[in-house]
Amino acid sequence: MSKPVAYSVKAYSAASATSPLAPASIQRREPTDRDVQIEILYCGVCHSDIHFARNEWHFTQYPAVPGHEIVGRVKRVGPKVTKFKPGDIAGVGCMVDADLSCPFCRAGEEQFSPTHVQTYGSTERHIGGPTFGGYSENIVVNEHFALRIPANLNLPAVAPLLCAGITTYSPLRHWQVGPGKKVGIVGLGGLGHMGVKFARAFGAHVVVFTTSPAKKPDALRLGAHDVIVSRQPEEMKAQAGTFDFILDCVSAEHDLNAYLAMLKVDGNLTIVGAPEKPLPVAVFSLIMGRRSFSGSMIGGIRETQEMLDFCGQHGITSDIEMIRMDQINEAYARMLKSDVKYRFVIDMASLKS
Template identity: 70%
Template sequence: MFNAKAYSVASATSPFEPTTIQRRDPTPHDVQIEILFCGICHSDLHAARSEWSGMPTVYPCVPGHEIVGRVTKVGSAVTRFKTGDLAGVGCLVDSDGTCPECQTHHEQFCPSAVFTYNAPDKHTGKVTYGGYSDSVVVDERFVLRVPSNLDLAGAAPLLCAGITTWSPMRRQGVTQGKKVGVVGLGGLGHMGVKFARALGAHTVVFTTSPAKKEDALRLGAHEVVVSRNANEMAKHAGSFDFILDAVSAEHDVNAYLHLLRRDGNLTLVGAPEKPHPISAFGLIFGNKSLSGSLIGGIRETQEMLDFCGEHGITADVEVIPMQKVDEAYERLLKSDVKYRFSIDMASLKAE
């Protein structure tokens, strides 16, 4: 075991404080990574404040599952990484590797999946600690190659926001000639716009805020629709092949089902607290489908990173020092960021 610097919360109401955590020494199959940047995901806030009743937080909690850094040590059996390589770690750090989900490269659905933080850690007997730290040790199977041409601060959110929006687009066959809608222009939505455009689709952003039109076009949208304008919405009725809904607030999903063409799909990646009321007729007439999507498997995440490297895609980020994470959480609650926070772990050296 070795000591690593980190920031943790001691309770649901505590501020973040500097601390020292223990990381395991690399086993033969492990990769040790010096963390350079870690993105802030809204789920970090939920976990830090223990807001998920089904997944109570174990304290102290070190969040962070959008990790990029440089390999500092590899185990004797590691074949895919060497010291000095750029590497990333997303939402998962282990799974059983043998179940049907793992065998089909859907490790995120493995019954024994181990999340990057606040999950049982078989190595320490405690819980896993995330990327708000200067170092992490992860099984080689869950370490990802980060293209060297990408800005690392902007690459960090790809490990969650990126794969969350990429996976349903690939599953629904988004490509040139398709018409794609993105509902909500936030941390997830802005990545959806970039991917849809890069995949060749005609990309339309739906927003409640007219002020976001200019930014949506900058990010790659061909059109922007103010969803509160009934006339603008009506012009697009029955025309979309796929709509990605990235809104976590309560809203009318049926309005978007109406915009799908026959056999079109609407996928939810935002998770409002209250269930959506869905019109059965909105699905039945037109053979339309409504689905959800949870991150992606390791192979698919690597595919996404490689695509980003080829197309120069990263998240739009505001880089902050570790010491300002509490302030970032408060701003996140107000949607006061364009479009993700990325923590510069060099700031930990000052502690």
């Protein structure tokens, strides 16, 4: 197979770990047989984008183009594509390619495949160099990794579902959250507010843990039944040992053992936030109640489509604030201060202007 032709598109990229994001030109490939080319309409801003741009996970290649919460319009398709046609609306999350032949891919868990190609931070399989994310005019992905968007949902507010949505949906489904279960959501940010919406839609009793008493009204508005201020020892003590499942959505340093103490016997705490530094876990926090501590990332493509369809059925989207592309550095600064309710989404038409 001949190497696909590369072409230039506009983007915003970081030139180094300390430089602000700025206008740039990057290379995309022409679609191969199974590819779709998508004009990006909206791109969510994830905390992982900041980690990546600033090389806080120590694998970033520069120039770095973040963005893996993508909603757009299909412009071109390869000759063997059957899933989409030009004009269709499609979503792209954290993966854009894989060989699709390994056991994980065949099981619908492409996120665990050793061959999966991340939307940014991987190596482009066809033209070489790093993969570039959604802070750009368009993107080319294998059709398998493009997702159908329910027609009744607000497109800008769908974008964060492609990461924040599936990141919270997947562990809630895996641990069988539903009626009769008491579920805690730690942190009411971009991930946490989606966890609240999903846990409530699944029929669980939902409790938000937050360090800020001011977030209580919003937590209740989003669907929580109760709110615990984690800095108040008496509130924590009153509900110790009563939770079936806790989803930890915090990306900053915090005390995991305080939340493990909230679990019942055989309860589970799953972390989806990604703190920069390791967090200590005391062995007795686990063994005294046969509790378990686990992690989760995104879901596979099949589960992500299931999540989008569920959102269509229940009218679930992210709470967002729209920004222009040239406001991205300000948005990063505000995210680090938790000054957003609850997810920034870039109107990518602003990149063209």
